[in-house]
Amino acid sequence: MPLIRSSAAELANLMATGEASSVEITRASLDRIAEVDGEVHAFLHVDAEGALAQAAEVDRRRAAGEELHALAGVPIAVKDVVVTRGLPTTAGSRILEGWVPPYDATLVTRLREAGLPILGKTNMDEFAMGSSTEHSAYGPTRNPWDLGRIPGGSGGGSAACLAAYEAPLAIGTDTGGSIRQPASVTGTVGAKPTYGGVSRYGLIAMASSLDQAGPCTRTVLDAALLHSLIGGHDRMDSTSLDAPVPPVVEAANRADVSGMRIGIVKELTGEGFQPGVQKRFEEAVQHLVDAGAEIVQVSCPSFRYALAAYYLVMPSEVSSNLAKFDAMRYGLRVLPEGIDDPSAEQVMAATRDAGFGDEVKRRIILGTYALSSGYYDAYYGSAQKVRTLIADDFARAFEVADVLVSPTSPTTAFPFGDKMSDPLSMYMQDIATIPANLAGVPGLSLPSGLADEDGLPAGFQILAPAMKDERMYAVGSALEKRLHAAWGGPLLARVPSLVKEA
Amino acid sequence: MSTSTTDALMGYDEVIERFDPVMGLEVHVELGTATKMFCGCATTFGAEPNTQVCPVCLGLPGALPVVNAVGVESAIRIGLALNCQIAEWCRFARKNYFYPDMPKNFQTSQYDEPIAFNGFLDVELSDGSTYRVEIERAHMEEDTGKSLHVGGATGRIHGATHSLVDYNRAGIPLIEIVTKPMVGAGERAPEIARAYVATLRDLLKGLGVSDVKMEQGSMRCDVNLSLMAKGAEAFGTRSETKNVNSLRSVERAVRYEMCRHGALLAAGEKVVQETRHWHEDTGMTTAGREKSDAEDYRYFPEPDLVPVAPSREWVEELRAALPEPPAQRRKRLQTAYGFSDLEMRDVLNAGLLDLIEETVAAGGSPAAARKWWSGEIARRASAQGQDVPTYAAGLGLSPAAVVELEGMVTSGRLNDAMARQAWEGVLDGEGTPTQVADARGLQLNQDTGALEAAVDEVIAANPDVADKIRDGKVQAVGALIGQVMKAMKGQGDAAAARALILERLGQPS
Amino acid sequence: MAELTRADVEHLSRLARIDLSDVELDRMVGELGVILESVATVQQAPTDGVEAMSHPLPLANVARPDEVRASLTPQEALSGAPEVDEQRFSVPRILDQD
């Protein structure tokens, strides 16, 4: 099998046995990027030189007999919302064009210390706001399954680079589904850890109380390996959990669901879900039953307020988090037209109008409204109470079920432009992923198959109680095994080659 | 340069006659922590621009705050010293507004959940009365950067073409202490304002939480003031005079605003709710930003920080370890030392209380301590432009020296004049009092025979004076002692001479 | 729920320091109206007596010791600045807003 199609765990084995070097593997990824990224546009910035230097360093350390991390030498792509010292970081926004951070996010420090060559920065909806990557200021990423369709969002670049075999691993961030929904529509795996499980230090914040970074991979085991590497306490993040990383790798390896109670959330299935997506979901559930799991039906009545609560809490935090982009200290500075001697205030307003895209402006204005005096209680205050109701629903559901499952996204990948003029229909993409962010619980998406009606990937979501992330890896890994057996290999084996026949 | 024309002012007496002032004071204190409130950058004053900044305090994308534990502890100690209740659970909040010297365009502060609330501070006024200032709250927040306005006249914001921002100060911990509105202060309002700020400054200094240097901006005061007509119940419209940064200015600013409001109200005009700038040079305020309902800080709980929930045990530990409040300590020591009000005032003005207390602790008498730490050493210190404690520290002079000197007097080795000589020698760097006395040969003549002879001689030579003393005019004895001492060539024991004269002339000593 | 007017959106855009064009303003009034109507459903949730959740996990008292850590160099700090002068961030004139 060519290097680019191997999983991270397989690549780690090849390096351990001396069958491949990190430089060879990294070069293979870089070659593939050169070959297909013109079409896919998963990357905003590629750092071939830096990646190869890191790869050579790992090869040297390995040759010297140093003890290395399991993923040492496996190249990785990093979503452009994560700051990287010396590498341009834009969060998909014009307002940060050309900005080179003077520091690394904590998770990037961990990647560097473990010796993972960083291939580059992946495309995304501007400031992670969107479900299609169409809101990137630098043009959309295309779905390798169908270049006329969206790769999901906001982390479309991180998911697409995996599906296009440009990278074996990627970092994503998930505020309302930005890791899981792109995974779902690209036939890849993505996990949002428990809130606080991975440090947020160095993630350009969208909504602080919802944001969480996590692994984007092609297999459940790879996700567990990467989760385990980037997870764990960070004293630079006050909301970081001071607890050991859950035993996710062990759970993924064991893949044991016998006796587990799998809860099907009534509110997250059926109506509103594409028939092919729903069908693959039901088959996947049957696979779990065959593997020895028990199915229970649960109801989470407050979930129907989740989308509304999310679109108040998130924009409120956005309006404050994005205030720092003001043309004073970094990033774009635009002088207003027709004003001779503009004030700082006028330059701020002109820059923010020119530098932010429509969706970002919409959310800032919406959040400014939700927090303003006189409306706070009705909007932000009510939304925060709904969060409590949703957390209570989860708590009750987890009394009778060990994990909860649903389709990840209600549809498969849709064509470009389909939902751009209708924000609400775009927001509906995250209907099943948002509750986990509101309550802080972990969620994982893996492919459940191709929908009959369009032949595009559908996703299966597993939610676990806070700090019980290992459960979703156990279930995901067990399901993945059975599905691979049924399909005769991974789903991604069927992705179009992207290389034009000569 | 002031931007506005001179305000019409009403005479102060007329203001008092017609109106009641309502006053509120907001004091911002920079804590003396080693690092900033939410990051590990140093807080050294006067550092080169932008050398004490990091991703957090520069508000770089992705950075996150982490609370300084000592910042929280200091806030609680301040709250306790101000007799406040300490919140069992409270949060930080974001105060959202745009300003170039505020890196995140929100200030991390506290809103409806301050760490300390409902306290009071008793301040002493010049007439000896005490006024109780009610404290609304004390909360934690962070400072902003500093802007240098370029291109306009003398660095002012008006007329500047651009500004240069240094973020070294951004993120330094601040405690904002807010009083409740003070009603009924009447004509004493300016004095109360000043006394409150002075008392607060001493209190914070005593706590060791801040260097409280108003001239360096580590303590800043905003004065809110309104007038209401005599007999009215509703407060008038207030002005907020910002950054009044000396004790004298606080007093003047209150007075100025009272007179300005008085003139406006008397003329049937409205007081505009606005911020005012205080001008130290002219002693006037000028209009700043108008407060409109456009101002909407959109406070909400800071999602990047978790709640602060100080345990009651910890709070009680901190309370038990608080130093005695300065006013209480002053009162206690004055009583214990038997100082008159006048003596006490001199001691405080000269900053001698700590030295005296240490000297007493080392075995000296309060009177001797006060005597030796005032006088000659004070004269020399002021010639150097220093206060006594600084000057004494520079000489390596400790309370033990005063105790030693006093001991030499009480043991009878030195008389007062000799002790003064010995002290001068000490101040000249000649050594300890004993060493100086030895070197200079200072030693009372202990020969009682010689003293008796001298006394008898002097009584015989001054029959008139002796008669007066026999008749009970004991104060006349001074004249005879002087002559005895002269006869003894300065080495006599004046106290012994006095006792002997009185005995010879049949008077009780 | 009160309708969001054009004047409201204009006011909000000033608060948010975004100089929206007339075209943007017109469009946003409509879009925000639809979104607001949708999110206003949170008010129908049974939230009486329910605590507001500001943090997903019930952590408290996270603090760091008061120990100095390395700052950025001034070069690093100023590296992204649109304009620099005298080792400071050069910004347009600041209106007198206090």
Ligand SMILES: [Mg+2]
């Ligand atoms: Mg304040």
Ligand SMILES: [Zn+2]
């Ligand atoms: Zn800092």
